[in-house]
Amino acid sequence: MSNTIYIGYDFTVTPLHPAVEILIAELGYAGFESFVETETGVTAYIQKDEWRSDILEDIQILDSDEFEITFEFNEIEQVNWNAEWERNFNPIIVDDVCAVRAPFHEKFDTKYDIIIEPKMSFGTGHHETTHMMIQYILKNDFTDKTVLDMGCGTGVLAILAEMKGAKKLEAIDIDNWCYLNSVENVERNNCHKISVYEGDVSLLKNKAYDIIIANINRNILLQDIPEYATCLNAKGLLFLSGFYFDDIPVIEELCNKMNLKRVDTLQRNDWVALKFEKE
Numbered sequence: 001m002s003n004t005i006y007i008g009y010d011f012t013v014t015p016l017h018p019a020v021e022i023l024i025a026e027l028g029y030a031g032f033e034s035f036v037e038t039e040t041g042v043t044a045y046i047q048k049d050e051w052r053s054d055i056l057e058d059i060q061i062l063d064s065d066e067f068e069i070t071f072e073f074n075e076i077e078q079v080n081w082n083a084e085w086e087r088n089f090n091p092i093i094v095d096d097v098c099a100v101r102a103p104f105h106e107k108f109d110t111k112y113d114i115i116i117e118p119k120m121s122f123g124t125g126h127h128e129t130t131h132m133m134i135q136y137i138l139k140n141d142f143t144d145k146t147v148l149d150m151g152c153g154t155g156v157l158a159i160l161a162e163m164k165g166a167k168k169l170e171a172i173d174i175d176n177w178c179y180l181n182s183v184e185n186v187e188r189n190n191c192h193k194i195s196v197y198e199g200d201v202s203l204l205k206n207k208a209y210d211i212i213i214a215n216i217n218r219n220i221l222l223q224d225i226p227e228y229a230t231c232l233n234a235k236g237l238l239f240l241s242g243f244y245f246d247d248i249p250v251i252e253e254l255c256n257k258m259n260l261k262r263v264d265t266l267q268r269n270d271w272v273a274l275k276f277e278k279e
Helices: 019-030 081-088 128-139 156-163 176-188 218-231 245-257
Strands: 005-014 034-037 041-047 068-077 092-094 098-101 112-115 146-150 168-173 194-198 209-215 232-244 260-268 271-278
Touching: 005 019, 019 034, 019 041, 092 128, 098 128, 112 156, 128 156, 128 209, 128 232, 128 260, 128 271, 146 156, 146 218, 156 168, 156 176, 156 194, 156 209, 168 176, 176 194, 209 218, 218 232, 218 245, 232 245, 245 260, 245 271
Parallel strands: 098 112, 146 168, 146 209, 168 194, 209 232
Antiparallel strands: 005 041, 005 068, 034 041, 092 098, 232 271, 260 271
């Protein structure tokens, strides 16, 4: 992959929040693979083979009157992802209990210490949705549970779930970079109960879980929730995130049809995470 040519877009965003989070989400839908937040906005990367001249046509936030967003782009060869992340990736601490850091950061005095080298994957803990999912894992009992982390990104949620006592875990992502990075991070954190797979919801046939974690996006969730419900054991828990507050009604309506009842809600800025229980 080192010879892959990328197109890099440097976005300058005013005000930064929540515009940067929304922009990253929309760029992700459009096919951008990696994002590095900067002091003035975000740099987004897409493989040249996946790029087209009208790639930003459907990025709605660029037309918003609430934010001022400008950009420039150029061709980049042999991006040093580790250097990019090392320059921009700051450690985070969630609820004074769980630290998420890179190998080059000093260890924190927290109950849970997760080391990830994110490279091109999503799910560093910085984004609101990952942060809320970490909070949910911290708040709930995972002892001896079978767990699915769907759209695992860096694997950080599965790693924390094993640290919380889950007995068997599966982490799945459709993106090859995420799959490879999750495998590395699982090993890096000395986890032995997590199996990582590259693929989509089709891998869930004849599976059963006590807890399913899915931090993806609204459209994928709406496609996949029926499969999650089928795989979820009685009284099982489903944690969902990757969408906005305004998306709650359509998500909840589908979940209710699948006998999933909402029992808790978290919100950070415009993003939400929901907890459902199977009736």
